[in-house]
């Protein structure tokens with residue numbers, strides 16, 4: 001998978017709100033290139049002075065860089081980021097040049113640039129997502145930890161669409177359940193299901209890079225005896241009856257297999273769908289109802305919608 005670097009030339013004043021916007025848009029971390037750091041390090045003659053390259057720094061203003069996975073959400077994510085940055089003007093925040101560029105980065109650059117900034121994140125009542133290289137002590141005995149090496153597959157597990165799914169799984173997965181995770185990516189939702197007590201989880205993805213990454217993360221979390229990871233298109237040729245099917249994929253893709261999901265669920269089972277941008281909400285809702293589901297809950301976070309639908 002490829003990564004996209006979004007680079008924003010702005011002002012010192014806008015660093016914090018823009019960093020927040022980037023975090024909330026699912027960026028694993030942000031890198032801030034402030035010429036003041038160069039001067040500061042030179043004065044000190046300590047620390048990172050020898051690693052700072054003046055070429056990387058702007059003459060004036062600050063450059064904020066963040067890394068986003070190149071996937072089907074990228075266009076919408078970038079548009080959302082731009083819109084939210086422009087909205088800062090309403091709060092009288094000076095955006096300076098507000099020059100935004102997007103470029104692809106190679107895997108090595110990504111691997112070194114983001115790790116420093118990726119920290120444990122509590123995503124629901126029970127779950128905290130922890131990068132593999134962090135030593136993390138649970139705050140409570142009932143806190144569940146998902147260790148993730150997001151590697152090159154989708155996301156750090158903290159994108160709003162993923163968080164909505166984790167929160168929904170936490171409500172619906174019961175001990176002994178069978179769960180199917182369509183579009184598993186890093187495997188995060190399958191791991192969550194296993195940790196919630198599912199007896200068997202089938203993790204499916206079309207992208208072989210995602211399949212490898214999910215297998216690695218499943219092992220890291222020691223749930224490989226419960227989770228089977230497989231390269232597969234949607235629910236094609238899957239004949240297991242599940243208690244829960246979860247899918248965090250674009251609305252257009254969800255619409256393609258709503259009926260299959262209904263067929264593969266036990267009566268009373270749940271279809272958790274996320275990855276739905278607000279303006280597709282009614283289309284997906286309608287398709288779920290037409291397939292025979294009852295919408296039990298509609299969850300939202302920022303511009304994203306998730307449904308918990310019952311068979």
Ligand SMILES: C[S@@+](CC[C@H](N)C(=O)[O-])C[C@H]1O[C@@H](n2cnc3c(N)ncnc32)[C@H](O)[C@@H]1O
Pocket residue numbers: 071154155157161162165182183184185186187188189204205206207210232233234248249250253275
């Ligand atoms: C938005 S990511 C979700 C990843 C992960 N489940 C999460 O919630 O963080 C969507 C995933 O769906 C996969 N995908 C897209 N189309 C698919 C298809 N037709 N069949 C199976 N997986 C698909 C992509 O490869 C990607 O890994």
